[in-house]
Amino acid sequence: MSRTDSIASDIACFATAFVFAAGLLVLALKLWDVQVDGSAGYNYESSRQSERRVQTGGGRGCIFDRNGELLAGNRTAFSIVCNAACHQRRTWDGTVDAMWGAVSEVYQAIGREPSIDKEAIRRHIRRSPSMPIVVWRDIDYVTLAKFSEKEGEFPGFSCSESEERVYPNGSLAAHLLGYVGRDRGESEAGDEKFNFFMPEMRGRAGIEIYYDSFLRGVPGEKRLLVDARGFAISEWTVAEAKRGPDLTLAIDLNIQKAAERELEGQKGACVVIDPRNGDVLALASAPSFDPNLFVPVLSQSLYDRYAKDPAKPLLNRASGGAYAPGSTFKPVTALAGLSLGVPADALYDCDGSYSIGGMKIRCASQWGHGPMDMRHALMKSCNPYFCHIGTEVGTNELFNAAVAFGLGSKTGLDLGVDMAGVVPDSEWKMRTYRQPWYPGDLAQMSIGQGMLLVSPLQMARVAGAIGTGRLVVPRLKAGMPVESTPLPFAKSQLDVVRSGMRLVVTGDASGRGTGWRAGEGVPVAVCGKTGTAEIGMGEMRRKNAWFIAYAPEKNPVVALAIVVENAEGGGITAAPRAAAVLRAVFGEEER
C-alpha cells in the first residue's frame, strides 16, 4: 500500500466509526420520542385494544311489607359457564367446534341438557369472546354436585353464582310488586364507558320498575385483559358492585291476603288505604299471575297465554281499571248539592223513576221509595233523588265536586299504573264524541253512570276523604311524607253524608240499608256506600258490584273500595266481601 493510500483509509476508519455512532444516536433519539415522550399515547392505545371494561350489577334489594314480611327476595342460582379462551383454535369455526365438543363432554358427565345450542355459542364467540358464556342456566343441586365432583376434568368450565328474584308469596300482590327480567343493561350516560354489561335484574312492572334504580344498587366495574383475537386472559375488579337497599312498603300482607281471598274466582279489585296518611294497606287485583314464572325470562308461550286471556290477568284493576262508579258516586253528588245550599232535610218524592229530556232513569225500588231526605236517599241508594239533586246543582258544580275528590286525575300513587279516569263535562263530550251535553248526561253522572270512569283506588280515596275531610295522596313506600288537601266542604255538610253512609250499613226503623252486610262481624262502626254499575245494553248488559267504606265512623283509620265485575249487586256481592276485609283489619267481633 502506498503512503497516501494508508492515510486516506486511516481517515476512513474514523469516518466509519463516526457513521456507526451517528446512526446509533439517531436511533437513541427517535426511541426517546417513542418510548418516553410518546409512551402515554401508546400505553392508551395498548390498553384500548387489550382491555375490556365490564359493568357488573349489584345485588337487588329485597321488598318487605310494613310488618317486615318478605314480599320479594333473592335466591342464589348456580350456572355452569364456559370461558371461550380455553377452547381457542386457529379459526372461529374450530373454536366453536371445540367448545361444543367440550360442552357435549360435560353433558355426558352431568346428564343435563345444555340451556343453549351450538348456534348460540357461535353468536356469543362472534360478539363477545371475552365474556364467559352461560351453558347451563340455574341448575339444581344434584347437577351441581355431579359437576363439582369432576370440575377439574373440564378446562374452561366453572360454576358461577348469580341471584335470581323470588316472590315467596307467589301470585299474592303480583300486580303491585310487578316482576323483573334479566337484561343486558345500557350505559347510564350512553357513552363508551363500558364494553360489556353483565346481565342483571331489571324491573319490568309494578314496584320493581317504579323503584328499579333504588333497588338496583350501584354497579361495579371489572376489567378483562383480552388477546389479539378478543379472548379473555385475565380479569380484575376495579370497583365492587354495591347491593341495592331494601324497600319497605306500606302494604300489610294480612290485609292484602284477605282482599285477594275475597276476590278469588272473580274479576275485580280491592284497595285498602289509611286515609290519615295515604298508606296503601292492600292493592289487590283479580285474576292474578305468578311473577316467579317471569324470572329470569318470560317465555313467549306464557306471555301469549296471559296476553290473550280475556280475563286480562296482567291488568292491575286496582289502580289501572276504569269503571263506572255507580251509586258509590252519590255521596259526591250529595256534597255538591249541600254546598249549593240544598237542605239535607228537604224531602223528595221518589216514584220509582226519574224522567228528563225524554230519558227515563229507573230506581231500584220499582214502585218508588216515597218522600225521603238526603240521609235516607243514601241509605236506600235512591236514583231519582240524586238525579234531582244533580239536575239542581248543574254540570259545573258536580264536575267541581268530583274533581275536588281527585277524580279525573292521577292519584299520585308511586306506581306506574295510576289511571286518571274521566270526569265528563260538555266540553269533554264535544271533544270526544262530537255531541252536545244533554240534561240526561247530567242525570246519569249524578248517579255515577254514563261517561264517568274511576279506578278502585280513586274510590277508596273518596271514601277516606269523606271520613277524614282531607284527600290524601296514596303511597306504597312506607315512611314517605304525607300529602293531603282539605275538601272544600263544611264539616256540617260532610256530617250529613257521613251519617247517611252510616245508615247504609246500620239501617234504621224504616228498614235495612243497602250495605247492611258490610257491618257483619266487624267490631267497629262502618260507614259505606253500595254501588251497582250497569254496563252495556241488551244481551251484553253486565253489572259491576261496588262497595266503598271507611271505619271506624269517628276518626277512621281505613278506607276501602271493592269492585266485583259481572256480579249481582253492590249490597249482595261487594258489601259482604268488604266486611271480610274489614274483619282482617279490625279482628272478628266478639259475639
Place this chain on the structure above:
Amino acid sequence: MRRFNWIVFIAMLVLVAVGTVAIQSAGNARAEAVFHGMWIANLSTALVGIFLYFIIAFTDYRKYLDIAAWPMYGAALVMLVAVLLLGSTVYGGRRWLWFFQPSEVSKLCVIVLLASLLGREDTRIAALKTTFRGFLLFGALLGVPCLLILAEPDLGTTLTLVPASLLMMFVARVWRKGLVTLAAATAILSVAILGAVYEAEKPDTPPEKRAAILKWLPLREHQIKRVRVFLFPDEDLMGSGYNLRQAKISIGSGGFSGKGIGNGESNHLKYLPQAISMNDFIFCVYAEETGYVGSLCLLALFAALLLPCCWIAFRTHDGRGRLIALGVPTLIFAHVYINIAMSIGLVPITGLPLPFISSGRTFLVIVICGLGLVQSVSVHRD
C-alpha cells in the same frame, strides 16, 4: 493474547445473553410448544459459533484468506443457485436449503473475497481497481450474488450486503467516481420511488393515475404496500398498517423502564404479529419489556461491539485485515439500523434480523464467525 480485543468479545457475549432472554420471552408467547424451547437451540448454536470464533481468531487469517476466498465465493454462488432450485418456501420466500439460509452465508463469503482481492498487495489489481473496468469487475463480483439473493426474494440481505461491500470498495479506492455516482443514483432513485408512491397513494389521486404510476415502479405489490405504510402510517391500521402500528404500540408502551422481562403484553396477548415476533420484530418484544433503558443499553452494546472494530481496522497495517475489520461491522450496523428504524417507522418495513437478538441460527453463526475474523485481524497484527 495481549492483542485480543476483549471489548468486542465481551460485548458479543452479552449480546448473545440478551438475545437468549429475548427469544425465550418471544417464544413463550407462541401457542406452538416448539417455539418455547427455541432459546435453547439458539444458545447452543451460539456456543458452536463461539467455538468457531476462537478457531478463526487464533488462526492467522493472512495465511488462509487468499486461499479460501475464491472457493468460499464459489460455494456461495452454488448454494444460492441451489436454493432457488431446491429450497423450501417459507412465508413466500425460497430461502432455506436444508437447515440453513445460503443468503446469510454468502454475506461473509462476499466480504471475504472483496477483502482478499482489494486488500492484497498486488500491483495488477492496484492498477485495475481505480479504473472503470475495475469498477465493473468488482461490481459484478458483488452484483451476481446480490441478484441471486434478490431472486429468492430477500431484499433485506441485499440492503445490508451492498452498503458493507461498497464501503469496502470505497476504502480500497475502487474507481471512486463510479462509486459516488452509484451512491448518488441510489439516493435519487430511492427519493424518486418514495415520491412516486406518495403521489400514487395520497388520498386525492384518481385511481387510473394511481394504477399508471404503480405499473411503472420496479417494486412488487407487497413492497409498494410497505412504502405506503411508511408514508401513511395511520391508514389501514387493521390491514397493511397493522404490523407497524403494533410494533410502535409495543415499543412505545414499554415506556422508560419497561414492563418487566416476560411481561410484554403486546407479545403475550399476540397483538404483535406472531410470525415475526421472534425474528424481524423481536426488538419490539425486547423494547416493551425493558423500556427505554433497555433500548439504550442495547444500542450501547452495539456501539461497544462496532466501534472497537474500527479501532482494530485503524491499528492493522494489512489492507485485507483493514477491509475485513470495516466490512463485517458495517454489515452488522446495517442490520441493526434498518431493523430498529423500521420498527419505529424511520424506514419502510423490510424483513431482516437484528443481530444476536433475533432467532436465526445461520445468521448468528455467520455474524460470530465474521467477528472471529475481525478478532483474528486484531490478534495477528504486526
